[in-house]
Amino acid sequence: MGAIQATRGTRDILPDEVRYWQRVESIARDLLQRAAYREIRTPLFEQTDLFERGIGEATDVVGKEMYTFKDRGDRSLTLRPEGTAGAVRAYIEHNLQAQGGVQRLWYTGAMFRYERPQAGRQRQFHQLGIEVLGSADPRADVEVMSIAIDILHSLGLTNLYLDLNSVGNASDRQSYRQALVDYLTPYQADLDPDSQTRLTRNPLRILDSKDPRTQEITQNAPSILHHLSPASQQHFDRVQQLLSDLSIPYQLNFRLVRGLDYYTHTAFEIQSADLGAQATVCGGGRYDGLVTELGGPDTPAVGWAIGLERLILLLQKLQPVPTSAPDIYLISRGDAAEAQALLLAQRLRQTGLAVELDLSGSAFGKQFKRADRSGAIVCLVLGDAEAETNTVQVKWLATAEQESIAQADLLSPSAAFYQRLTQISQDPNY
RNA sequence: GCGAGCGUAGCCAAGUGGUUAAGGCAGAGGAUUGUGAUUCCUCCAUCCCGCGGGUUCGAAUCCCGUCGUUCGCCCCA
Numbered sequence: 103m104g105a106i107q108a109t110r111g112t113r114d115i116l117p118d119e120v121r122y123w124q125r126v127e128s129i130a131r132d133l134l135q136r137a138a139y140r141e142i143r144t145p146l147f148e149q150t151d152l153f154e155r156g157i158g159e160a161t162d163v164v165g166k167e168m169y170t171f172k173d174r175g176d177r178s179l180t181l182r183p184e185g186t187a188g189a190v191r192a193y194i195e196h197n198l199q200a201q202g203g204v205q206r207l208w209y210t211g212a213m214f215r216y217e218r219p220q221a222g223r224q225r226q227f228h229q230l231g232i233e234v235l236g237s238a239d240p241r242a243d244v245e246v247m248s249i250a251i252d253i254l255h256s257l258g259l260t261n262l263y264l265d266l267n268s269v270g271n272a273s274d275r276q277s278y279r280q281a282l283v284d285y286l287t288p289y290q291a292d293l294d295p296d297s298q299t300r301l302t303r304n305p306l307r308i309l310d311s312k313d314p315r316t317q318e319i320t321q322n323a324p325s326i327l328h329h330l331s332p333a334s335q336q337h338f339d340r341v342q343q344l345l346s347d348l349s350i351p352y353q354l355n356f357r358l359v360r361g362l363d364y365y366t367h368t369a370f371e372i373q374s375a376d377l378g379a380q381a382t383v384c385g386g387g388r389y390d391g392l393v394t395e396l397g398g399p400d401t402p403a404v405g406w407a408i409g410l411e412r413l414i415l416l417l418q419k420l421q422p423v424p425t426s427a428p429d430i431y432l433i434s435r436g437d438a439a440e441a442q443a444l445l446l447a448q449r450l451r452q453t454g455l456a457v458e459l460d461l462s463g464s465a466f467g468k469q470f471k472r473a474d475r476s477g478a479i480v481c482l483v484l485g486d487a488e489a490e491t492n493t494v495q496v497k498w499l500a501t502a503e504q505e506s507i508a509q510a511d512l513l514s515p516s517a518a519f520y521q522r523l524t525q526i527s528q529d530p531n532y
Numbered sequence: 533g534c535g536a537g538c539g540u541a542g543c544c545a546a547g548u549g550g551u552u553a554a555g556g557c558a559g560a561g562g563a564u565u566g567u568g569a570u571u572c573c574u575c576c577a578u579c580c581c582g583c584g585g586g587u588u589c590g591a592a593u594c595c596c597g598u599c600g601u602u603c604g605c606c607c608c609a
Contacts, residue, residue, distance in 0.1 A: 107582090107599085107600070108600095110599085110600070110601095161607095162606080162607050162608085163607080163608075166533080166607090167607075167608090183608095184608090184609085213609085215607085215608080215609095217606090217607065217608080218533075218534090218605095218606085218607090219600095219601075219602095220601095220602075220603075220604090221601095221602070221603080222609085223607090223608075223609085227609075228609095229609060230609095231609090296605090296606070307607095310607095312605075312606095313605095360608090362608090371609090378603075378604090379603080379604065379605085380607095380608075380609080382608070382609055383609070384609070385608075385609055386609095406609090407609055408609070409608080409609030410609085411609085412609065413609090433566095433567095435565090435566075462560095464560090464561085465561095465562090465564080465565070465566080466565090466566040466567060467564060467566075467567065467568080468560095468561090469566095469567090469568095470566090470567050470568045471567095471568055472568090473567095473568070474568045474569095475568090481567090481568080483566075483567075485566060486566090487566090495566090495567090497567075497568085499568075502567090502568080504567085
């Protein structure tokens with residue numbers, strides 16, 4: 103063959119699928135705007151250092167999944183593997199805290215991680231994320247969770263599960279880490295190989311292991327929920343209380359440990375029962391230490407990211423492709439008629455109508471067939487006879503009713519034609 | 533990075549060593565040089581079965597490599 107293909111882990115989103123993306127984007131944008139979140143757009147690449155400091159050098163994302171390269175000025179740059187670090191960098195750089203109070207931000211766009219591709223996991227993938235900066239209030243934690251759920255529900259998704267945990271503050275985690283290591287060390291030889299190495303490097307992640315023997319061992323491991331400081335406990339209790347007040351169902355999961363170092367206190371994931379191994383649609387939590395870690399003022403923060411490919415996968419399973427039919431399908435035959443049709447199509451569009459012009463030049467029979475299949479409400483016919491009299495045959499496709507109308511009479515919003523057309527297109531039963 | 537499966541047209545798909553690679557959907561043209569259903573006819577893989585190499589008198593079919601993809605692990609959204 104020899105033709106060039108999209109590179110591994112990347113893919114084209116073709117027009118039929120794009121309709122799902124547009125639907126997600128418009129529903130999310132609308133909902134976020136109503137909740138006073140403002141969109142932010144940050145660069146696709148940043149200095150490598152930003153992610154190393156922000157995400158944590160010990161994490162897999164930084165350690166082995168980043169697209170890092172030197173530019174021609176010998177700077178080490180990295181294609182963003184997630185959106186939070188860039189948003190926080192912009193928040194600090196532009197002094198957004200100086201605008202006072204709480205900053206609510208959202209973003210969407212491509213992210214890059216060098217991973218083994220799988221359904222719901224590409225090397226270039228897309229996230230929609232939100233961040234609330236400047237509030238330590240448990241209500242902020244619950245607000246972001248409820249917005250995520252609202253977005254998913256508005257898209258018609260069900261079968262979703264909210265898993266909740268608290269990883270406490272830094273010193274809570276320190277004491278828990280010690281307790282966990284103390285508990286696990288006697289079992290060291292029985293742990294799976296990955297978990298054995300994590301015992302010294304990142305013991306909390308052992309709780310996430312899917313190895314059956316390891317899970318058996320961690321079954322009775324101490325829970326972080328017993329190592330929370332009074333303040334952390336109070337925060338977490340309040341979060342749970344507020345979730346209940348909003349009737350948002352959740353389940354506590356002390357094994358839930360997010361992979362990125364910057365999380366504190368609340369950690370959560372929304373999973374779908376309708377996906378395979380990559381079941382997490384939305385993940386997030388509180389990250390009170392990140393802003394100072396990146397050189398900004400002490401600023402509490404909470405947010406999440408939704409994996410859009412996974413979301414689209416779910417939508418495609420449950421809903422038929424939303425169709426996009428034109429209002430008018432315009433067919434024509436003969437030189438004069440074809441020229442008039444091109445002009446008429448343009449003018450009709452200027453009145454706000456959606457018009458598809460048949461360019462085939464084939465027999466009227468074929469063009470009518472295509473008009474029918476296009477799903478248009480009305481078919482306009484322009485042949486030699488109409489061209490001579492500057493008229494057009496108007497055929498209402500649902501009823502086969504046909505009338506001859508002067509071209510000029512189609513173009514006014516007050517015209518009977520326009521009125522009837524918009525009335526039909528607004529009829530939900532059509 | 534590890535393990536396993538799969539790769540025939542835009543889509544679905546038969547063929548599993550022997551002359552011209554089934555069929556369906558979609559598409560194009562025509563019967564119907566101006567009216568949408570149905571029907572009928574014709575066309576739609578001719579250095580070719582993802583790509584490269586090997587075995588064989590003969591390969592879509594067997595072997596090796598490679599690329600892509602799927603499932604699981606790892607990780608994450």
